[in-house]
Amino acid sequence: MTTQFPPTDLIDSDKSPLADADHDPVRIADALRSSPHITFVAPAAPGDETVRFRDAEGTGYQLSLTTVNPAPEAKRVAYPWDAVAAAIGNHPHFIRTALDQPPFGPLNLNAITAITRTGNEYTLTLTAAHHxxxxxxxxxxxxxxxxxxxxxxxxxxxxxxxxxxxxxxxxxxxxxxxxxxxxxxxxxxxxxxxxx
Incomplete structure (x- = not known):
């Protein structure tokens, strides 16, 4: 038995959905589906304001999207501590990474806690090293x-x-x-x- 797929139209680069913010909920849902810690993500459509999902323990969550207009002079940079936490957290061997947060005071941007799937917990200290x-x-x-x-x-x-x-x-x-x-x-x- 062969499966027939509907014909696909060529993407008009001027109207590409990749440049359309309405498609961001769909992209968020796709990103969640790639996580080994999330068992279900509800279908999302362009223009949705929420994304619903369930974690591995069956708890349901709803992400609400609120648009924030960035300051025009704001510089868009990827901060190393965020990049490190996200990269390790997205690896299937790790179940959690987070920036260490003291009970009060400023966020510690130089220490990241990482927990492996086998139960090992590490504190990763981020130090700038100029060579x-x-x-x-x-x-x-x-x-x-x-x-x-x-x-x-x-x-x-x-x-x-x-x-x-x-x-x-x-x-x-x-x-x-x-x-x-x-x-x-x-x-x-x-x-x-x-x-x-």
């Missing part, structure tokens, strides 16, 4: 990438070469945020361009 040698090496590599892009742009490039140079310039400008495989690819491309 002058490593930072200088990263800056040097980014400069090499930017230099290769500049050489390519100065050689009356074709459209594809111009696109390659723009990509290399982007990699150089965002070097600290790129992962290691992308850095290696950018370095290999820069080396190949230098030998031409």
């Amino acid at each position: 002058p040698g490593l930072d200088q090496e990263h800056a040097h590599r980014a400069e090499d990438i930017a230099y290769a892009a500049d050489r390519l742009l100065a050689s009356n490039p074709s459209d594809s070469e111009r696109a390659t140079a723009e990509l290399l310039n982007y990699m150089a400008a965002t070097w600290d945020t790129q992962d290691q495989p992308l850095r290696k690819h950018a370095q290999a491309l820069a080396r190949a361009l230098r030998t031409q």
Whole structure:
């Protein structure tokens, strides 16, 4: 027996649901479904103001979405303590991660409690570590990438070469945020361009 699916229309990039805030409840429901600690998530539709789910113990919850207009000058950054807590908390081996909160006073942003599925509990202490040698090496590599892009742009490039140079310039400008495989690819491309 074959299952027939309705035909899908091509997505119009000007009307893509990915850019539409009405679809955020659907995205939140999808994110909850990927958690091993949540057993049921009610279907959500674009424009919904609530998302309902049940945890592994059968307790039902309702998330209410309230739109907050951010300050126009607010800088959008991912804070390392939030990133660490979210990354570990989303790993299937861990059942809980949270920033340590003292009974009173300011939130401690340098300590994260993590509990494993096997019952081990850890306090993770976040310490900023600056490595002058490593930072200088990263800056040097980014400069090499930017230099290769500049050489390519100065050689009356074709459209594809111009696109390659723009990509290399982007990699150089965002070097600290790129992962290691992308850095290696950018370095290999820069080396190949230098030998031409």
